[in-house]
Amino acid sequence: MAYQYEYPRPALTVDCVVFGFDGDGLQVLLIRRGIEPFLGAWALPGGFVHMDEDLPEAARRELEEETGLHDVFLEQLATFGTPGRDPRGRVVSVAYVALVRPDQHPATGDTDASEAAWFPCGELPGLAFDHPLILEAALERLRGKIRYQPVGFELLPKRFTLSQIQALYEAILGRPIDKRNFRKKLLAFDFLVPLEEFTSGSHRPARLHRFDRRKYEALVRRGFLFEL
Amino acid sequence: MAYQYEYPRPALTVDCVVFGFDGDGLQVLLIRRGIEPFLGAWALPGGFVHMDEDLPEAARRELEEETGLHDVFLEQLATFGTPGRDPRGRVVSVAYVALVRPDQHPATGDTDASEAAWFPCGELPGLAFDHPLILEAALERLRGKIRYQPVGFELLPKRFTLSQIQALYEAILGRPIDKRNFRKKLLAFDFLVPLEEFTSGSHRPARLHRFDRRKYEALVRRGFLFEL
DNA sequence: TTGACTTAGTGTGAAAGTGACACTTACGTG
DNA sequence: CACGTAAGTGTCACTTTCACACTAAGTCAA
Missing domain, CATH: 3.90.79.10 (Nucleoside Triphosphate Pyrophosphohydrolase)
Known part of the structure; x- marks a missing residue:
């Protein structure tokens, strides 16, 4: 004591x-x-x-x-x-x-x-x-x-598919999201970099992407809104 | 000690x-x-x-x-x-x-x-x-x-004019807001009640309003977005 | 080898929302 | 009663949102 x-x-x-x-x-x-x-x-x-x-x-x-x-x-x-x-x-x-x-x-x-x-x-x-x-x-x-702000940076692996990030959003928000609209909106921000690598598995391979950290951080600083 | x-x-x-x-x-x-x-x-x-x-x-x-x-x-x-x-x-x-x-x-x-x-x-x-x-x-x-969420409830007097709430938003956001668009958007939420009372002063009197607490709280619970 | 299965990937059109813009109204004051 | 000042009001072009369905590419099993 x-x-x-x-x-x-x-x-x-x-x-x-x-x-x-x-x-x-x-x-x-x-x-x-x-x-x-x-x-x-x-x-x-x-x-x-x-x-x-x-x-x-x-x-x-x-x-x-x-x-x-x-x-x-x-x-x-x-x-x-x-x-x-x-x-x-x-x-x-x-x-x-x-x-x-x-x-x-x-x-x-x-x-x-x-x-x-x-x-x-x-x-x-x-x-x-x-x-x-x-x-x-x-x-x-x-x-x-x-x-x-997309939380994918912190929760997804370094390389990921668009389906994965959509699944993450659906898991957090607890509701399904339209695939085409989601991709359109996400890609419009222009902080995802498509890679020349693909998943392999038992279905059609999906293109892998990574975050462009610089573009993403610039956007966050300017303040942006990502509604779905 | x-x-x-x-x-x-x-x-x-x-x-x-x-x-x-x-x-x-x-x-x-x-x-x-x-x-x-x-x-x-x-x-x-x-x-x-x-x-x-x-x-x-x-x-x-x-x-x-x-x-x-x-x-x-x-x-x-x-x-x-x-x-x-x-x-x-x-x-x-x-x-x-x-x-x-x-x-x-x-x-x-x-x-x-x-x-x-x-x-x-x-x-x-x-x-x-x-x-x-x-x-x-x-x-x-x-x-x-x-x-x-509108913070007007907590910062404005019980009865207030639309110009006052706009001035509050401009003070917090630090930029001017278009009067007509602001009113259109604010009134669309339908939680303001126009009163039959008016300010008096050296200009055109302004109509006073109050918040409809019930409608406002219902909206907050449902989650709404009030962008300007 | 081929057909069944599964996930990836892609565009359009209708509807709603956003944002820029200018004039009239109504009061107080001198 | 004219002037000053703040209140109040509508339209249109443009952008954003949302609903929606098929083809592509691989694996696997018969």
Whole structure:
């Protein structure tokens, strides 16, 4: 008991909602808690903020420690601090949203101390603390974000087909999108580069594309709207 | 020195960016600090979070204590926690945006201990801590928010003219808007109720309107887009 | 080898929405 | 009663949106 303060202070944590896309549905990365409270329950990766680290740093550190993920897209979501949200006492948590590409995914369950696993957004297990609330807010944010900037950069592999990016949008928005209109609109932005490579598989090969990062970032700075 | 913890904890504060509209430009409510650090400097109203109160509660309490404002629209903005942002040590601050109507405005400088005053957004004094950063984020949020929901409800008096709401939009967006197109679009949403009352002054009287709260909220829930 | 299956890829036309634009109305003031 | 000032109002060209159906190219199995 080494730290004393004149007034009581809440504990401060960070939690991360990690979204991934497997080509079909949107997924969330959860960890199984190895300590009380909620021992054995699934929860968002996260933990206590150190005194000398910035908030995004703390989020990245916890993410790496608990899931092995690093160098991911990270964005602050909101802060949750209702008294009683943590049975250990007053704990305020700054929530982050992380987006990871398939090539960055850790193999499910391969981290040392804690167990981590991807869950489809629609089939989540019961979650510890107020994490269902945080997750709901994260989904809402993602649905909002996708309207004014393509999130494909962060969720798709470096090379992808137009069908993949459409499937991603359909997964996030939760409704089907017309193929021709979608492509027309997407290509009009001119930040996709068609490659001379094609998928191979059991059907007609699809042309691969990549993002033109410079054009995309220029557009984002100018502020653009991508409605569907 | 009554409170002891096994690990060190940051202090937790809330800060409020309070926007008002005086019919001409966008204003921000600031207080003059009565204690160190930054004694005598202008700053956002805010203060330490109590152990038993929720974050929005803390923001409302500090707002009332320091500016006399109550029952205002309040929305969480973001959390600022970079080490070194407060010279007293590690202090993490949850920032809120408040929108107040002119009829809720306190008279400038009328609170007891601290001095409060409205400043036009373009002519702000130097601010304490990282408050310039917070303010910039709040303005950005307001500009974003206005695109998908009219903020007039919270910033305009109960009865207002179409010219007033247009002036508000022009103040926030920082550019002129065509009068006819603006009215056409705004009225098409059908959440404004024309009243049989008119302004009086030295020109042609303008018809007053009010919001139809029910229709407005129904629209917000359905999600609508209000581009200009 | 060929036919069945599956996904990729492509254009048009009708309808709605956007944005530029100028004059008349109605009051207060001197 | 003339002037100043802000309120209020409609049209048209252009752009954007949305609905919609077939052909192309590969795999696989009989």
